[in-house]
Amino acid sequence: MPVEPPLPDPADALAPLAAHETLLLAVSGGPDSIALMLLAASWPLAAQKRIEIATVDHGLRAEAAREAAQVGDWARARGFVHHILRWQGKKPTTRIQERAREARYRLLCACAREIGASAIVTAHHADDQAETVLFRLTRGSGTAGLAAMAAESRIEEQPLLRPLLRFSKAELENVCAVAGQDFVSDPSNENPAYARVRLRRLAATLAAEGLDSKALLRLSARAARAEEALAWSAERAALELPAERATKRFHVAAAALRALPRELLLRLLAAEIARIGGGEPRLERLERAGEGLAAALAAERRFKTTLGGAIVTLEGDAVAIAPEPPRRRAEIT
Structure with a gap:
C-alpha cells in the first residue's frame, strides 16, 4: 500500500508568521492554499492573531465567481473573514498568466493595506519552487533567478511570506484529505498553452535523467547561497x-x-x-x-x-x- 505523506505540524509550518499580528492569506481554492487555510485554523497562535482570507477572481473563467464564493463559505466555516478581490476592466490577450499574476498581487497588496495586515501569506510549496527553478533555467536566469522564491520577500513594500516552501504538494493535499475538505481544480493548470504546464509534463523525462524535484531544489538552495554572497560582496565593494x-x-x-x-x-x-x-x-x-x-x-x-x-x-x-x-x-x- 502507498505510504501517506506526513502531515505538517501547524506550529512548525507557520512559525515564520509568529512575528505578525494581522495576516492576509491568499487562498485561491486549490489544495495547497486550502491546506494553508486549514493549517492556520489549527495554528496554536491563531487565537492571538487577526487572520483574514482573500480570494482573487480574475474574471478569466465563467466558474471563477462561483469558486471564489465557495472559498468564502469554507473560510467562514473555519472562522475567518473572507474577501473576494475582482480584477476589473478589459483583460489582456497576451502574456495572460504574467499579467494576471501582477493583478493578483496588486489586489492583495491593496486589501492588505485596507485591513492593516502586516504581511501577505501565500501557499507556494516545494513543487512550485522546483518548477520555478526549471522555468528560469530554460530562460537562462542568473543566480538570483535560480534561487527562485524566498521564504520572505517584499512586494509594494509589503512583506510577502511563503511558509510552505519546505512541504510538497502531496503533503498539502493530504492535509485536505485528512480534514475531509474539498478544494477547487483550475483547468488552466492542465492547459498546454502555458509554458509551466508544458514543463510539468516533462517532469518524468527530466527525473529519469536526474533532474527531479530534489535536484532542482538543491540547485535553488546553492544558487541562493551564491546570490547571498554576491549581493554581500557587491554591497561591500560599492561602499568601499x-x-x-x-x-x-x-x-x-x-x-x-x-x-x-x-x-x-x-x-x-x-x-x-x-x-x-x-x-x-x-x-x-x-x-x-x-x-x-x-x-x-x-x-x-x-x-x-x-x-x-x-x-x-x-x-x-x-x-x-x-x-x-x-x-x-x-x-x-
Whole structure:
C-alpha cells in the first residue's frame, strides 16, 4: 500500500508568521492554499492573531465567481473573514498568466493595506519552487533567478511570506484529505498553452535523467547561497568604492572599476542605473552594457550607452552615470 505523506505540524509550518499580528492569506481554492487555510485554523497562535482570507477572481473563467464564493463559505466555516478581490476592466490577450499574476498581487497588496495586515501569506510549496527553478533555467536566469522564491520577500513594500516552501504538494493535499475538505481544480493548470504546464509534463523525462524535484531544489538552495554572497560582496565593494554619488549623478575613476570582478561591475551598474535613471534593465541588456564598458576600460577607450533611463559614459579616466535627457526618452518611447 502507498505510504501517506506526513502531515505538517501547524506550529512548525507557520512559525515564520509568529512575528505578525494581522495576516492576509491568499487562498485561491486549490489544495495547497486550502491546506494553508486549514493549517492556520489549527495554528496554536491563531487565537492571538487577526487572520483574514482573500480570494482573487480574475474574471478569466465563467466558474471563477462561483469558486471564489465557495472559498468564502469554507473560510467562514473555519472562522475567518473572507474577501473576494475582482480584477476589473478589459483583460489582456497576451502574456495572460504574467499579467494576471501582477493583478493578483496588486489586489492583495491593496486589501492588505485596507485591513492593516502586516504581511501577505501565500501557499507556494516545494513543487512550485522546483518548477520555478526549471522555468528560469530554460530562460537562462542568473543566480538570483535560480534561487527562485524566498521564504520572505517584499512586494509594494509589503512583506510577502511563503511558509510552505519546505512541504510538497502531496503533503498539502493530504492535509485536505485528512480534514475531509474539498478544494477547487483550475483547468488552466492542465492547459498546454502555458509554458509551466508544458514543463510539468516533462517532469518524468527530466527525473529519469536526474533532474527531479530534489535536484532542482538543491540547485535553488546553492544558487541562493551564491546570490547571498554576491549581493554581500557587491554591497561591500560599492561602499568601499571611492566614488562621487549625488542625487542624480555617479562619478568614479576608471581605474577603480577596472579592478572589479565582472559580476560586481554589473551589479554596481545595475544599482546606480536604477538609482539615477529609475529603471531596472533586463539582465541581457545589462550584460551587454557591462561587457562593452569592461572592454572599453581594458582598452582605455571611450564608451557611451543608455540603459534604464540613464547614460553611462567612459571618457578620459572617469566613468559617469547621469539621467537620460527627457527629449531622448520621448523619442525612444
